[in-house]
Each structure stands twice: as structure tokens, then as C-alpha cells.
Amino acid sequence: MKSERSRHTVLVTPPAAEHAGEVWALAPSPTVIICADPDAALEWVTAAPADRRVHAVTSLSYSAAVLRNQPSGASPPPPHDVLAGAPQDLAALLTRAALKLDTIRSVVLAWPELLLAGEQAAALDTLLAELRDLPRVVLSWNPAALGDFLERHARRAEVVGALPVDADGRPLPPVAPARYVVVPRFRRPFAVSDWRDAVQARFPYVWSGGAIGREQGVGPCDAVLCTRLPTREEFRTLAAMGPVTVFASGGQLLYLRTLAAPLVPLPLPGAADRAQDRAEALRTQVAALLETRNVDAELMMLAPLFQRFEPAEVAAALLKLNHQPSAVGPPPQPGPAPGGRTKIFVNVGKKDGAAAKDLVGALIREVGLDKGAIGKIEVRETFSVVEVTAGEVARAIRGLMGGGVTIRGRRVQARLDRER
Secondary structure: OOOHHHHEEEEEOOOOHHHOOOHHHHOOOOEEEEOOOHHHHHHHHHHOOOOOOEEEOOOHHHHHHHHHOOOOOOOOOOOOOEEEEOHHHHHHHHHOOOOOHHHOOEEEEEOHHHOOOOHHHHHHHHHHHHOOOOOEEEEEOOHHHHHHHHHHHOOOOEEEOOOOEOOOOOEOOOOEEEEEEEOOHHHHHHHHHHHHHHHOOOOEEEEOOOOOHHHHOOOOOOEEEEOOOOOHHHHHHHHHHOOEEEEEOHHHHHHHHHHEEEEEEOOOOOHHHHHHHHHHHHHHHHHHHHHHOOOHHHHHHHHHHHHHOOHHHHHHHHHHHHOOHHHOOOOOOOOOOOOOEEEEEEOOOHHHOOOHHHHHHHHHHHHOOOHHHEEEEEEOOOOEEEEEEHHHHHHHHHHHHHOOOEEOOEEOOEEEOOOO
16 A cells, blocks of 8 residues: 555646646546636646546536546546546536546646635635545645645645755745736737837747757847746746746736746737727828828819818718728629638537537627638537638637637637647
8 A cells, every 4th residue: 555655746846737747647547637717727738748638627517518428447448537627616516426536546736826715715625625535746836835735635745846945945036027918828929929019129039938049049139028937947047138028827927926026017019009000100101192292183073072071071981981992892802811821729519519600600790700711610529620811810719718609508718729
């Protein structure tokens, strides 16, 4: 029989699923991952290795149906051998008898620092009481702050990784100042250009994991962007290159404050800012035309309208017509999509009763895309892949994720498709 010490492990790691690669060797499947919220659960789907199949709990009714339909026994293997969800959702699945304790071999607590606030704490204690006999892997960036919690729920756990303390056991101080932007993971590739506009850097460096530019001999830079959460040592190296901005989720700010001080938000230009820039550019273009070109013929054509309407109203009407090409000429003929098309992964498929027309309807009615922006749609068993004009990808993902869109009763989750 294993000793109590060997049954529980604390893995010291930043609060991001991509940093927790060691957890797969420490937690035998089937396993349950308890995380902060449904968005955090979805991160485990993309972070899992190829031999682990993760189901993220984003809809209780759908997840209950999936769990009840899983085959029992070792052969064939279940469709999902890892279940990730927030404490209250997992507790609800236990209450509904959809999640069965006798099918679970281990539990992963994903950064209790994020779970011990507010209503989550009570739900977490209730859930862990039900799972008390299972070995646990606790992911934490600062286990010293979890003393009482670890004593109750992972007693005598073995700690793996470097603790963020000095030789005297005191917490390490912040490394350098930084700025942050709270950006959902699926939006980060599209927010990089907004960051460049905001910091106005001539030589920016964008780090998305892996080797850091200085280690590769990259020249000097005047602004650094982390689209992936850095470790303390990675942050130290990046901060030595230039002022750092980090794209993060809201929950990760607690960890970032242990690395950076001061840590201040960086406002990115939004839709209103971009609209104002476009308006200013149009005014500049009109002024340049009036100063350098003769518009007498156009004035003669419009003179009868000036007798009925204010000249400013006539100019506004012309500008509006310019924004509606079909009103002043034949409709433009469809052509190839500029920049090609990009594939989007959507978490509904044949098993949900979804068809291509459902996805087209959601993109047109709920998101507001033109039909011509939507390309080939592949509806597979548990998900779908939709091709969208490259210029509309960000809008499509943002609309599907942020608007509470449902297809066949299931809430839609969308992201850039990974090659399979």
C-alpha cells in the first residue's frame, strides 16, 4: 500500500494550463481537474497531450449526457478520460449522478489560489469531501500561501518545483515593472496589432512561449509583449530586453503581481478609437481634395439640391451613399476573399444534432456576418470546422463566444482551428 506522502503532490507552476505539462505523468486517468471557471476548463482541452481526451464542463445538461453515455470497463476506452470544470459544476454533476466516483483515479486542483475566494470555496470543500479517498495533484505558484488548505486536503504532499522564496524562506520580491491587458486566449493573436499601436514601439518583440529572443541573438527592442504567461525566470529575461506587457486572464493577475511591480493596465485602442481615426482620415482626405482639386462641375450638379437642403445635409447624404455601394450603382460582383479563408473550430457537431445550416444561421443572425464571408463547413461527430473570410475571423469568434449564442440548446465555444 502506498504511503500517504506518495498519494499527494504539489506541482509549483504558473497558473496556465500550458505550463502544467508534468501533471499528466503525476495524475493517472480517468482524472478530474478542478479549475476556476468554464473558460479555464477549456484551456485544458488544447493543453492536453494527444493521448488524453479532455471534456470541459461548459454546459451541465450536455456534460451530464456525455458522462452518462460513456461506456464502462477498460475496453473500449471512454471518449473522455479527463473531466475539467469549476467546483460548483462538478459538484452538480455528482449530485445528478452523472459523475461517478468509482470511475475516477485521481484529482487535479488547478491553482487553489484562484478557487478560495467567494462562493467557490464552499463548493470546493464540498467537492473535495466527496473525492477524499483519491490521490491529488495540486498546482500552485505559491504553496506557502496554502498552508491550512494543503493540511486539510493534501496532507504531507510532496512538493515538486522551485518555491518562490529566498534562502531564508521569505517570498521573492517582484522582478520588474510591467503592464497588462486582460485578453481572452482566442483574441490574443488579433490584439497584437492593437498593442503595437498602443505602445508605439519601433522595434517590438512578441513572445508566445519557447526560446526567448535574447537567447536567439535577437537585436535590441523597445517593447516586449508576452502572449503567454511567463515563469519568473522567463519574465526576468524578457524584462531585461525592454518594457514588458503581458496578455493575461483576469485570474492570472494575482500571479503577475508576484512578478511585476508596479503592474498597471494598458488601455488598447477599441472600436470607438478606430472609428474616430477613420473619421479623421476621411476629413483630411476631403480637405486635401478641396485644397488641391477643382470641384466646380460637381457644385453645378448639386446646385439644385442646395436650394432645397442645407449644403452640410447634402454632403452627409453623399457620404452615406458612399457607404452603400448598391445605392449608386450595380451590386459588386463576388470575388475571391482577400487573404483567403481561415478555419474556426466550433464545439458543436452531429452528436448535438447540429447541421451546416445551423452554423450559417448563427453566423448571419447572431454575429452579423454576410453570407459571402462564410465558406466551407465541415460538421463532424463532436465539433465543426467553419471557413470564414480572413478579415472576419476575429468578429466571428468574438460574436460566437461573447453573445451567449446557442446551437441546438448548447452554448457555442469557438476558437482558431488547430491542424489535426
